[in-house]
Amino acid sequence: MKIGAIAGITFKEAKRDRILYLLFFFGAASIVFSRVLAILTVGDRVKIIKDVGLASINIFGVLMAVLIGTSLVYKEIDKKTIFTLLAKPLHRAQFILGKFLGLVLILFVMTAAMSAIFLAVVYLHVFMIDWKLLVAITYIFIELVLITAVAVLFSTFSTPILSSIFSLAFYLIGHLSWSMELLIQKARSPLTRGFLRFLYLALPDLENFNFKTEAVHGLAIPSSIYAWSVLYGICYTAFLLGLAVLIFRRRDFV
């Protein structure tokens, strides 16, 4: 109940954030622009539309999650409203979860809106919608939820600028962890290989939520990956939120 109330307020607060609309505008514009870009190609035009559209939803979604998520908790501390909130019978975990869910809700609305524009552009081009595009969008959203948890985590102990840098670094590492395998192959010492192997497994692998290639090229997606990717996303998000709550509980606002 309390979490719901905080989430509702966070949703309303984020809804008024101008940066959200700015990012949405650029996201929507680049999706629409993909149709113009497709005219420049020789060959399969719809591939360009799908690539640019999915990438736009992902990129602008991540920017929304990071730029809004990193300032959510900080704003409460900066404006001293946190004192009023925490003076009430509200657990800090409820506060963090409420903030997180409010932002997830706004991201859901934004992703749905951008996806609607994207699917409309694709439909106008080929007069059909491939269900794999919906799979790709769903997993982009799961990735955004995870990134939101990262942003919330950093915002519990850092400034918005640093939190944004950390969150974006997390995002980039998440899409580069596969390259650790190449490093493992090059490493000579078994100890180094073991350490790199541990890093490879422990670091977030956001490629688990990247089904863009499969959606665009119509490749088969192994059915088991759906459930495992969702489980991976939920576990990682829960872990990050747990960590955020633990850190936030230790903070002294006096």
Place this chain on the structure above:
Amino acid sequence: MGKKAAFEHRETVFIVVLILVAAVFFSALKAKTDTIIREKAPGASIIYVPSGKFLRFAAFGYSNLAADLIYLWSIQYFSTPSIDDRFDHLDQIYSIIGELDPLYGDPFEVGALIAIYDARNPGLALKILDIGAEKNPANWILPFNAGHIAMMNMKDFELAEKYFAKCMQIPGSPEFVPRLRANALFRKGDVKTAWDTWLDIYNTAQDERTRKIASNHLYNIKQTLDIERLKEVLIKYRGKYGFWPKSLDLLAGTGLIGEIPKDLDGRDYVYDPETGEVKAPILPWKR
């Protein structure tokens, strides 16, 4: 107050005039610098394009998008005639796209077309198609195009036969590819295999048109072999008697040939005793 307003107005006018004058001045300056021809390093325009392997890392999960953007840029780049050395790294550009999005077939097809028709370099076209085929083993169009280039542009029938044979193995390849291979076999001089291949096509044809095409090619192979054999015998006859025989039938009794061959339809070959020329009674394609 009035003085201040007038001053601000004059200042605004001054700023606008300053911007306009500066725009004209810098335009003239830029136009002047553009007229100076500077020496360029070979391949300078794309010398700093990073490798595909690096770009895969740098794309951070957006390698498909990066491939699209490089492809779109490459279309504009290779169609800019003012860049003299634009074809020098053609294969490199398309191998980068292949590295970023291996399943993207269009760039390899277009790259090969640019190599053939703009760069006039069939070898380069084959190189690009080979990269594409390696990345897309299930794409029959790439070896098909390579076979076509080898056959039509390079006249390398042995190479064409290899590409068509590769194309045939890929599920979904068109039914006419075995015919192209058979034709390449014949043109490279492997008449025996060509005959067997056409015969197989004839026997397994699902429609009358294919059977007719195969039959015409079988006719062509047979008439080529027969005419070649007859010419050899005629030359020997002339060497022995000093003149061309009056008819082909006269060759039979000389011991130079056992039986006078007839065409696939059982007709006699047309012989000119004046010149010693032998030809088929009809063009294979007009049977």
